[in-house]
Amino acid sequence: MRHFLFAAAALAAFATPAVAETIAITGGRVVVGDGTAPIDGGTVIIRDGNVIAAGASVAVPADARRIDAKGKWVTPGVFAGFTRLGLSEVDAVKGTNDKSGGKSGFSAAIDVAPAIDPFRSPFAVNRAAGVTRAVVAPEAAESIFAGQGAIADLGADSNPVTRARAFQFAEFGEDGSALSGGSRAGTHLHFRAMLREAQDYAAGRGNFDDELLKAEDAKALLNVLRGETRLLIHVEGANDMLRLIELKRDFPSVKMVFVGASEGWRIAPQLVEARIPVIASALNDLPATFEMLGATQSNIGRMKDAGVQVAIGMINDRDSHQLRYTTQYAGNIVSLQFVPGATGLTWDEAFAAISSVPADIMGVGDRFGSLKAGKAADVVIWDGDPLELSSAATTVFIDGVEQPLTNRQNRLRDRYARPTEGDLPKAYDR
Amino acid sequence: MQKKRQHKHMKSNLRWSIVAAPLALMACSNAEGPKTASATPVAKPAEKVPAPFPSTYKAYPGVATAIRNVTVYDGEGGKIDNGVVFITAGKISSVGGPETAIPAGVMVIDGTGKFVTPGIIDIHSHLGDYPTPSVEAHSDGNEATSPTTPEVWAEHSVWPQDPGFSRALANGGVTALQILPGSANLMGGRSVVLKNVYARTVQGMKFPDAPYGMKMACGENPKRVYGAKGRMPSTRMGNIAVNRQTWIKAQDYKKKRDSGKEYTRDLGMETLAGVLDGDISIQNHCYRADEMALVLDMAKEFGYKVSTFHHAVESYKIADLLRDNGVCSAVWADWWGFKMEAYDAIPENAAILQNTGACVIIHSDDENQIQRLNQEAAKAQADGRRMGINISDAEVIKWLTYNPAKALGISDKTGSLKPGKMADLVLWNGNPLSVYARPYKVWIDGALMFDASNPKIRPVSDFELGQPGEGDVK
Numbered sequence: 001m002r003h004f005l006f007a008a009a010a011l012a013a014f015a016t017p018a019v020a021e022t023i024a025i026t027g028g029r030v031v032v033g034d035g036t037a038p039i040d041g042g043t044v045i046i047r048d049g050n051v052i053a054a055g056a057s058v059a060v061p062a063d064a065r066r067i068d069a070k071g072k073w074v075t076p077g078v079f080a081g082f083t084r085l086g087l088s089e090v091d092a093v094k095g096t097n098d099k100s101g102g103k104s105g106f107s108a109a110i111d112v113a114p115a116i117d118p119f120r121s122p123f124a125v126n127r128a129a130g131v132t133r134a135v136v137a138p139e140a141a142e143s144i145f146a147g148q149g150a151i152a153d154l155g156a157d158s159n160p161v162t163r164a165r166a167f168q169f170a171e172f173g174e175d176g177s178a179l180s181g182g183s184r185a186g187t188h189l190h191f192r193a194m195l196r197e198a199q200d201y202a203a204g205r206g207n208f209d210d211e212l213l214k215a216e217d218a219k220a221l222l223n224v225l226r227g228e229t230r231l232l233i234h235v236e237g238a239n240d241m242l243r244l245i246e247l248k249r250d251f252p253s254v255k256m257v258f259v260g261a262s263e264g265w266r267i268a269p270q271l272v273e274a275r276i277p278v279i280a281s282a283l284n285d286l287p288a289t290f291e292m293l294g295a296t297q298s299n300i301g302r303m304k305d306a307g308v309q310v311a312i313g314m315i316n317d318r319d320s321h322q323l324r325y326t327t328q329y330a331g332n333i334v335s336l337q338f339v340p341g342a343t344g345l346t347w348d349e350a351f352a353a354i355s356s357v358p359a360d361i362m363g364v365g366d367r368f369g370s371l372k373a374g375k376a377a378d379v380v381i382w383d384g385d386p387l388e389l390s391s392a393a394t395t396v397f398i399d400g401v402e403q404p405l406t407n408r409q410n411r412l413r414d415r416y417a418r419p420t421e422g423d424l425p426k427a428y429d430r
Numbered sequence: 431m432q433k434k435r436q437h438k439h440m441k442s443n444l445r446w447s448i449v450a451a452p453l454a455l456m457a458c459s460n461a462e463g464p465k466t467a468s469a470t471p472v473a474k475p476a477e478k479v480p481a482p483f484p485s486t487y488k489a490y491p492g493v494a495t496a497i498r499n500v501t502v503y504d505g506e507g508g509k510i511d512n513g514v515v516f517i518t519a520g521k522i523s524s525v526g527g528p529e530t531a532i533p534a535g536v537m538v539i540d541g542t543g544k545f546v547t548p549g550i551i552d553i554h555s556h557l558g559d560y561p562t563p564s565v566e567a568h569s570d571g572n573e574a575t576s577p578t579t580p581e582v583w584a585e586h587s588v589w590p591q592d593p594g595f596s597r598a599l600a601n602g603g604v605t606a607l608q609i610l611p612g613s614a615n616l617m618g619g620r621s622v623v624l625k626n627v628y629a630r631t632v633q634g635m636k637f638p639d640a641p642y643g644m645k646m647a648c649g650e651n652p653k654r655v656y657g658a659k660g661r662m663p664s665t666r667m668g669n670i671a672v673n674r675q676t677w678i679k680a681q682d683y684k685k686k687r688d689s690g691k692e693y694t695r696d697l698g699m700e701t702l703a704g705v706l707d708g709d710i711s712i713q714n715h716c717y718r719a720d721e722m723a724l725v726l727d728m729a730k731e732f733g734y735k736v737s738t739f740h741h742a743v744e745s746y747k748i749a750d751l752l753r754d755n756g757v758c759s760a761v762w763a764d765w766w767g768f769k770m771e772a773y774d775a776i777p778e779n780a781a782i783l784q785n786t787g788a789c790v791i792i793h794s795d796d797e798n799q800i801q802r803l804n805q806e807a808a809k810a811q812a813d814g815r816r817m818g819i820n821i822s823d824a825e826v827i828k829w830l831t832y833n834p835a836k837a838l839g840i841s842d843k844t845g846s847l848k849p850g851k852m853a854d855l856v857l858w859n860g861n862p863l864s865v866y867a868r869p870y871k872v873w874i875d876g877a878l879m880f881d882a883s884n885p886k887i888r889p890v891s892d893f894e895l896g897q898p899g900e901g902d903v904k
Contacts (some may be wrong), residue, residue, distance in 0.1 A: 092650075094771035121767065238898070266898060285601070285904040286562045286591055286797055287894070296898035318449075321767045328805065331865030338859055339868050340883050342903040389808040389865045392816060409776045410748075411764070413817060417778075419749045419786060424746075 022047045023400070024060040025381065028069030033076040033355035033370035035348050042125060044074050046377040051402035054371040067395065069381050075351065077132025077154075077378035077396065079369045081134065081279040081358035082232075082259055082313025085134040085152060086116035086123060086160060089351040096120075099320065102141020108194070108224075109216035110147025112138045113164035118157065122321050124407035127260040129324030130386065130393035132378035133162065133368055135279070135358065137169040137232065137259075142192050144176045145169075148220055149232070151364060153378070155398040166231040166362060167257070173240045173291050175255070178302040184240065188247060195251065198222045227253040230363065232279070234259045234315055236265040237291030245274045257361055260284075260315050261303075268306035277361040279313035281328035282377060293315065300333055300342030300353070311358035330354050331387035350387065376400075461581045483585060485636035487625055489580050489852075489875030494518035496532040497857060500541025505548035505831035505846030509824040515546050515663060520876035525847045544870060545861055548831040548846050549605025549626075549854035552800050553713070553760050553838060554793035555739050557595055558588030558609050558624075558632070562629055562797060563893075572612035573619065574848060577656050577663060578676050580885050581645060581698035582619035584609045585656035588632045591891045594797040596904055597627050599901055600888060601801035603869040604858035606637055608838055610740075611645045613715040614655045616663070618645035621713055627874055628889050641839040643737065644705055646673075648716035649771050676734040680706060709738035710840060717771035719747035726755055738837045740793060743775035749786035758789035758837045762799070763806040763813075779806075780829065781814025784821055794891050808863035823863050852876075 030042030032054060043058040060066065089096035098115035116136055126134075133153050142148035148165040157416065162194025171179055172187055180186035195214050201218035213221070223229035235241050235258050246269075248256055257277050258264065262284045264271060271278065276356055280303065284295045303310045314322070330353060336344025345353060365385040367376050377400035384391035396403040415429050422429070452486035495517050502525060514530035516523045523529055532538060559571040573579045588609055598604040604626050611618035622632070623640035632694040634863035648669065657664030663672050680702035686693045687703060712729070715741045716722045729736050739745065739757040743753055743766070745759035752759060759779075766775035780790045787833035792807045794800035811826045835845025844852045853876035860867035882889035890901050 088767075090767055090773055091771055111683070197877065262899070283798065283801075284599055285801075287897070288562050288564050290563055290565075292563075293894075293897045294902070296899055296902045296904050298903055318768075324764075328809075328865060332802075332805075335866040335868055336903075338866065339903060341885065387865060389805055389863065390812040390815075391811070392737075412774055412776050412780075413778045416746050416749075416776075416782060417456075417817060419747055 017077045020048060021268050022052075022061050022064040023067060023397075024064035025069050025074050025379065028072045028074040028381065030054055030352055030371065031073060031075040031242065031386075032372065033352060033354070035085050035352035035371070037348055038073070042074065044371055045381060045395060046379060049377055051371050051373055051375050051377050051379070053373055067381070073382040073384065073386055073391075074112050074371075075130075075378045075380050075386055076355045076369055076371050077398065078130050078323070078354050079356075079358045080126075080131050080134040080314070080326055081354070081361075082312040082315045082325040083134045083136055083323055084139065084176060085126070085154070085323060086118060086120055087112060087136065087138070088122075088320045089117075089120045099398060100139040100141040101147060102143065106142035106147070106214055107217050108145035108168060108220040109214065110145060111165055112136055112147065113150045113161045115153050116160050117429065118155070118160035121408050122323070123154050123160070124156070124404075125321070125409060126323040127156065127398075127403055128393065128395060128405040128407055129327070130380040130382065130396060131323045131326065132380065132396065132398045133359070134323060135167075135362055136390045137167075140169070140171045140175070140179055142179065144171050144179050144187055145194065145217070145221070145304075146171065148229070151362060153398050155401060156404050157401075162368075163221075163364065165220075165229065166364075167232050170231060170233045172233050172235040173237055173245060174289050174394065175234060180375045184243075186364055188243070191247065195221055195225055198225055224254055225251065225297055227255050230255045230257055232257045236260045236262045236289065238263040238294065240291060241267055242270060245270055248274060248276070259313060262292040262299060264308065264310075265296065265299045265302035266294050268303045271303065272307040277309040277311070279311050279358060279361060280314075281317060282312045282333055283371060295395065297332065297336060298343040301336060301345055304345060304349065306341060309361060310353065311356065311361050313358070326354050327387050328339075328389065331389070334387060347387065433680055439633045440642040481584075483633055485638045486631065486633045487629065487636055487638055488628065489520045490627070490877035490879070491662070491738065492517070492520060492843070492853070492873065492876035494536040495539065495873075496536050497539045497541045497546055498528070498532065500857070501545045501861075502847065503545065503824045503827040503862075504848070505828060506848070507825045507828050509822070513546075514881045515847060515855065517855070517873065517876050520853055522847055522849050522851050522853050522855075524849055527892040533745070539857070539871075541857065543860070545858040545867070546847070546857065547603070547827050547862055548854050549844065549856055549872065549874065550603045550803055550830045551792050551834040551838070551845060552598070552803060553738060553791050553834040554795045555598075555607045555609055555611070556795065557797060557800070558590065558592045558600065559584055559611070560797075561589045561592030569887055572614040574612075574614035574655055574816075577615050577652055577672055578617040579611075579615050579619050579698070580617045580701040582611060583622065583694075584611050584645075585622035585632050585636065586621060587611075588622065588624070588635070590629055590632050590635055591893045593894050594800070595626055595628060596889045596891060597797070598800045599872055600869065600882075600904065602803060603858070603872055604800060604803070605839070605854040605856070605872065605874045606652065606835075606844060608643060608713070610643070610713060613645070613647035613651045616647060616652045616669055617676065617702075618647060619709070620644055623840065625874055627743055627879060628721065634742065637840060639843075642701075642704065642710045643713040644701055644710050646712055646714040646725075648721040649718060650769060651715075655835040666721065669709070670728065672727060674731070675726070681732065700899060705734050706732065711735075711837070713738055713740060713803075715740045717741050717743050719744035721802045723748060723751060724756070726751070738791065741772075741795065743772050743779060745788070746776065746779045746782040747774075749783045749788045752783070753786055753788040756789075758791050758833060759783055760791040760793040760834070760837070761810075762795075762810040777810065778817055778819075780810035780818040781817065781821060784814070784817045784825070789837070790829045791835055791837060793834075805865060806868070808865075811863065814847070823861070826863060848867065
């Protein structure tokens with residue numbers, strides 16, 4: 001009976017923070033998440049959903065509930081840089097897959113927020129792995145503009161969306177070409193024409209042409225055009241990125257962020273000059289397409305060394321179900337430091353690439369991604385180095401609320417820990 | 431869109447969904463595949479026909495090398511601290527503690543802080559038959575024109591220039607791998623076991639004297655692919671029925687072949703008869719526990735043995751049955767949720783199998799994860815430990831070395847560090863079960879085929895020559 005009414009109990013117990021409880025996590029190795037070195041024996045104070053203080057010599061309030069983290073690591077939760085979290089339960093089961101709304105006839109207007117379902121299993125599975133926030137993007141289907149993505153939290157509650165319509169997502173390169181008539185020339189033309197139409201729409205001009213854009217799409221693109229909404233662009237090849245940098249000159253207010261960017265290292269100085277941040281795939285090292293001929297795991301390290309602001313994301317790579325790979329990917333980037341000729345990140349940089357840097361790139365670094373006073377208390381206690389394969393999250397706070405770490409996979413594990421039946425069929429074992 | 435979808439699915443898991451791409455192209459082709467095209471020559475059973483497409487692989491020259499002061503995982507569950515591994519003439523010569531004699535004049539490598547394992551073996555790969563770049567023209571893994579194509583051989587689809595072989599070597603320490611046909615078909619055709627050594631021809635990569643396997647597939651893929659064409663099978667019961675009808679034919683063929691009279695050769699039936707003879711192993715893609723149990727009974731009905739269930743995400747539910755039947759489970763650490771039959775996957779699968787005494791193999795089915803099989807194993811080990819199942823590091827290494835070698839019928843030649851075996855081994859720059867470790871040097875048959883400290887000992891396929899990033903660290 002220990003799991004009786006698991007879901008309901010979890011929600012009741014965890015949905016609201018205990019009123020004005022102060023929590024002090026003491027004695028752990030504290031990682032702030034901003035790229036600075038871990039602090040041994042540090043303290044993190046949480047109150048009202050926020051971090052009050054974190055560091056070496058932090059006084060513990062008398063009324064605080066203490067959590068002893070001696071021998072453990074305390075970090076900001078993982079901020080998953082690019083995902084389709086909550087948009088699918090079983091990818092191949094259409095009714096549960098909301099990644100693409102392109103057949104709706106809309107493009108840029110699509111807003112994933114109402115499709116993000118916190119009761120879908122990937123929430124619980126990835127929460128248990130220390131992932132606390134995620135950038136959630138739609139998939140493109142009929143237009144280079146896929147629609148508006150959100151920032152979500154992985155809390156066990158009914159309100160997953162931290163920030164709706166936080167960005168617009170677009171496809172360039174091979175995928176963009178396929179969505180715009182079969183040539184990259186078409187992609188650029190579509191991009192220019194659709195933004196121009198959005199301006200026409202705003203100006204109330206009669207030549208507004210809804211062949212490419214519906215009014216709702218035009219409204220969404222206006223936000224991009226004015227720089228109020230970031231534009232995340234999936235692009236892999238060096239030439240495609242260079243041409244986008246040129247395109248950006250004609251649209252100086254558009255805030256571009258490149259996603260994927262497998263050949264980013266080849267044009268790192270240009271990325272720096274154009275001040276375009278990158279949410280990169282960590283371990284692409286194969287020429288999966290002709291736009292990824294230069295793919296190497298050293299991509300992130302080389303871009304970082306050149307001065308590019310770079311975070312880790314998982315575009316088109318198990319991006320709805322396996323956000324828990326994020327720490328492993330970061331660990332791999334650290335390992336490159338020990339490979340002759342390769343370029344990786346230091347441990348501190350790598351952790352920042354999955355916490356503060358993606359939050360900063362998405363414009364929410366003032367609230368998320370690091371353990372600093374005033375930021376949301378997304379805090380994870382780990383039983384070891386969080387980037388190491390043997391480690392696990394033991395306690396997870398999101399907005400200061402301690403989270404349940406149980407999920408459907410644990411239940412199956414417990415049922416089949418001894419696979420043979422007992423006095424009753426397995427169906428009675430729970 | 432076609433290409434995009436294919437690429438996406440390649441990236442995001444699913445060898446099974448790739449089958450959807452070529453099918454669209456083939457929708458207008460003859461629904462009845464060229465079943466009889468292969469049936470021509472007449473043969474007598476007594477005739478000893480040389481095996482076609484024989485291996486031309488030859489070990490490259492190596493130098494007698496001793497690694498000392500190194501932690502050794504021998505692949506069979508043994509661990510030696512501060513050990514010595516000595517290889518000469520392409521073979522493992524001796525493995526032991528610090529007292530192990532090292533002959534004078536041989537190359538000596540100080541392995542302080544480093545680890546040695548046997549070469550990693552991936553029992554489930556599509557390198558070569560679904561190579562990168564993942565373009566339509568390279569989509570050679572599924573002969574999805576008939577639900578049973580035992581007549582096709584994966585080696586005839588393998589492109590030896592797949593850049594993926596080099597990544598599997600340099601980042602994954604993979605020294606041997608089984609290339610399988612895809613899973614669109616109930617009987618997908620013969621597999622081929624390769625040495626992970628580039629060659630101009632696939633024959634030049636073939637693992638000498640490795641037995642053949644035959645790919646079979648349960649569940650969603652065959653019934654979806656053929657059901658969508660309005661033909662059998664369109665259900666799981668159809669899957670089993672088509673299989674059984676085909677095995678009946680195979681028994682009949684075998685009887686004719688063994689009768690001493692002249693008979694007409696049939697390539698598909700030759701492969702199936704080879705399975706019934708026990709010469710060709712069954713490599714069976716099967717996710718769900720209940721379906722694996724049905725397959726085991728079907729195997730009993732027709733008198734063949736299943737070597738390994740691949741993608742066996744529900745093996746944990748019937749770990750005792752699999753143990754009792756001596757069948758291995760080739761599993762991922764934690765893939766789940768990409769399709770209905772992967773819904774009940776749990777990260778403790780491998781640990782529960784091991785704890786029950788069943789055979790565990792960690793496989794990739796993926797050109798990226800083949801570069802990190804050691805890491806996948808480490809995650810599965812850690813998930814076991816958290817549920818109270820403690821599996822030693824040395825035992826976990828067995829999941830990647832000796833167990834797949836055994837399931838492929840090559841454990842007498844490779845898969846563990848035992849004197850006389852092929853010198854297929856990896857020197858890691860740290861504990862291979864740590865995320866921070868990478869291969870430092872890899873030997874295949876005693877020849878140094880990868881050396882992290884020497885850019886010249888890093889293979890570059892024809893495809894990558896003259897391209898951006900040629901010879902990069904990758």
